[in-house]
Every structure is written in structure tokens, then in C-alpha cells.
Amino acid sequence: MGFKVFISADMEGISGVVHSEHTSRSGKEHDYARKLMTSEVNAAIEGALNAGASEIIVNDSHGTMRNILIDQLNPKAKLLTGSPKLLSMMQGIDSTFNAVFFIGYHAKSGTRIGVLDHTISGRVISDIVINGVSVGEVGINAAIAGYFNVPVVLVTGDNSVINEARRLLGDIESVVVKRAVGRYAALCLHPNIVHEKIREAAQRALERLSDFKPFRFNSPVKVEVTFANSGMAEMAELIPGVQRVDGKKVSFMHKDYLIAFKILRAMIYLASTVL
Template identity: 40%
Template sequence: MISADMEGVTGVTCPADVRPGTEQWQRFRRLFTGDVNACVAGLAAGGAEDVLINEAHNDNRNLVLEELDDRARMLTGYHKPLSMMQGIDSDVDGVVFLGYHTGAGEEGVLAHTYLENSITGVFLDGVRASEGRLNAALAAEYGVPVLLVTGDDLTCEDAAKYAPAARLVAVKESVSRYAAICATPQRTAEQIKSAAEAAMDLAGPVEPDRRPHRIEVEFDAAQLAAACAVIPTVERVDVRRVGFDAASMTDAMKCFKVVTYVASKATEEIYG
């Protein structure tokens, strides 16, 4: 399975590159498709027989289906219960985090966690968490290993902490949130394909990590915490922070999804 985000894709450095409808997005959605195809080719070369791509950026309609490697299937569209990880279950042999990025409050190209600019930090069991760390914990609950992570160099550093066995491909070197030194698509395709093929050595079930979890979310404005605190099980733990406990990572991610949705609707265009 490939969980495919866009901010960490080859060449992407600024919001217009990943915002649906812009001229830049039209260009970079094809680079996105190229990174995914390189990964599919590598996984297939390593022995994968079925590759499900979960299109996991924005409205989940960015990859160019007609240009995808036909050895893969694509899950697209929104309102997916497990969001970026829809499709994960105990029958999956491994997951790739492609085009990932660092988390809210961190350095890195287009760093954020779910919401582009309203969340300043997400903490899983007391540890600052990127989308990658959250999704790796969810995969672990089903006994599914993280095989490969691609993104900028800081994303790879982050991944080395939550998925130390995974292969890593840095397709660009972060200079700031909106700048990076980028390798060419030809070069990154070679690197992704090679790493994906090698990563298949890690495929196969691991011991599931099933346990309760706590997530806390810190916002940039007090009213967002107030809005989210009305959600059952969610408590306001500080003026700009909410938290909740969940019996499993699956339940935690479902609740987190609701928190981010409510926060997005409570954000005013000018004042935030």
C-alpha cells in the first residue's frame, strides 16, 4: 500500500504547487504521478503483486489516473474513515509513505499536520507528531511495517525516528518552508524505484502494537480549542490546546479527524 501525499514530492516547494486548480498544480500533479509510478515499479520489481495507492492530498484528486502504472489500483476521493491510511488492515504486507513532509511547528518544506496553518503542534503520547508518525502508529496497530518514506531531508530525519527500519529517499533538501534544493525527476525516479525494490525485503506482518493512545492538538488561536472542546471525549487542556484519550490508534485517528474538521470550520478567513 502507498499512502501518497504531495508536499514531499519531487520539486514541490510552495503552496501553489499543491493547491488544486493552479497552473503550478497542473504541472506538479504529473511529477506527483511520476514519483508514485517509480514507487510502484520498484515494489513490483521487489515482488509486490498488488499495490493499492491511497491518494491522500487535499481533496484526494491529484494523481493523473490515466498516467498511472497499471500494476496499481488507486483509492481516490474524500470522506475516507481513516483518511490517509484508508485501506490499511492486517492483510497489508507493508506501507509506503510517499511525498510526506514534516509536522506542524517543525522546519521543513510546507511543514504542517493535516491543517496547513491553524495547528502549531500535534502530540502523540507526549511526542510531537508528524502525519508520518501518526500514520506509522496506526499501521503498527495492524502489524504492518513502514517500508519506505520519501520527502525532503528533514522528513527523512523524522521518519528515521518513528520507522527506523524503513528505507528513506530525500528528493530535495529543505532550505526553508518555501524553498528547497531539488533533484531532477529523472534522478528521484531512479532513487525511489531502487529504494522501493529494496524495501520489499521488509514486507510481511510484524507483531501488532495495540494499546491506548493520547493525542493533544495545539492551535494558533484560542477559539479553535474552544470549538473542538465541544466534541465528546475532547477536553480543553490549555487556552490553545485540546486533548483526548482513545482505546486504540484507529479510534484516536478517527477522533483526530473530527478535531481537524471542526477546527477548519471555526477558522475565519482574515483573523484565523
């Protein structure tokens, strides 16, 4: 029996991607960025196959979640495409998987130098703190994998997201595909070099699978969310169990992390209706 691998693929942490012209649906360079993203995901798939993976699910995790070019994807993997999905960037994960890869990930909102830093929604969220720790998509999604007892073993993106991931998850495999120079600028490695590094890191990660532990937040989880404006916090306050802390901030607790995540998603949807 080979490994079962779950890949969550975002776009902001792909080499060459530095602007909304790449990441947004209407951007002139979006189709090119989709191609770059698909190739980096393929490198991770190849590395996993080299290590003996027998089943690979790729969850397209960026924006509309319809980015990866299916005909250019390695045919050994299956693609989960489209949105919304209840578990969003982690839809499809369950306890049958052996390992999770985060490909093309980015730093959390408020990172001083991180390419296209944000947390879930750049327009809505200023900060998310779970059990006292400010976390981005790496932490939030790693804990969903951890909920199902699956470790995150590989993260790729700019140097700032790799620092964030290593602080939280420890000695995981990682590939720095670009060095952040600012929010909209990076020193990027050539795709050929990036692919080789990702292929090797993916293989290495599965070869030392026993080194990794699932990441979890202690129960009950306390979630504190700071929104971009007070109108958004007001919408979040509509949800039962959610307390208003101050103008832009709400908080809630739940013993079950997966339910806490769904409450978080619901409040982001509600808040996004406010300008």
C-alpha cells in the same frame, strides 16, 4: 503469493514542489505538480513489482485527494481517489497488506527547515502530541498501519521528513528527493534521478521485509492538540471526553488508537469551521 503493498501518496514531499502554487487546487503549477507526483508514485510501484508485489493500492492522500493522473499511473496498481475518507491518508489499509510506502511526505508542523511543513491542516493545527511525542503525518499514519500490523518500509520526501521518519520508525528505507532550504525553497534532484532512487529503495524495502516492525503507540493513547487559535480549541471541546488544557490546547485519551484517530479528525473538521 506476492506482496500486497499500500502506498499513501502526498504532494509536498515530491521533488520540484515547494509552494502552494504547486499544492493547491487553484495554483497555476498544480497540474504540473500532479504529473510529478504521479511519476514518483510510478517509480515506487515499479520497484515493488520488481520485488514481486502482486497487488498494489495507491491512496491519493493530498488535499482534495484527487491529484494522481489515473491514465498515467502504472496499470498494475489500483487508485483510491477522492475525499473525505474515514481513515483519510490511510484509507484502504487492512491486515492483508505486507508493507506500506509513504511517497511525497513532508515534515510536521513547526519543523525549523522543512518544505511546506504542517500537520494534517496547516490552517488549524499547530502541534499534535501523542503519548508525549510531537508527531506529524508520518507518525500518525504509521500508527494506523501498525494498528493493522503492517510496517512502513519506505518514506520519500525532503531531508527533514526523512529525519523525522527515521527518528520514529528506525532503519526504514528512505529517499531524500530534495534538501530543504526553507519552508518554500529546496535543492531538488532531477525527476529521472529521483525515480531511479525510489525504484531501488522500494525494491530493497520489500527484499528485506523481515527487518521491519509495525509502529504502534502504547494503549491507552493520550492525544494533545494545540490549535492555531482558542476558537478552534473551543470547537474541539464540544466532543465528549475532550478536555480543554489551555487557550489553544485540548487533550483526550482512548484505549483504541483508531478511535482516537477518528476523534482527532472530527475535532479538526469542527475546528476548521472557525476562522
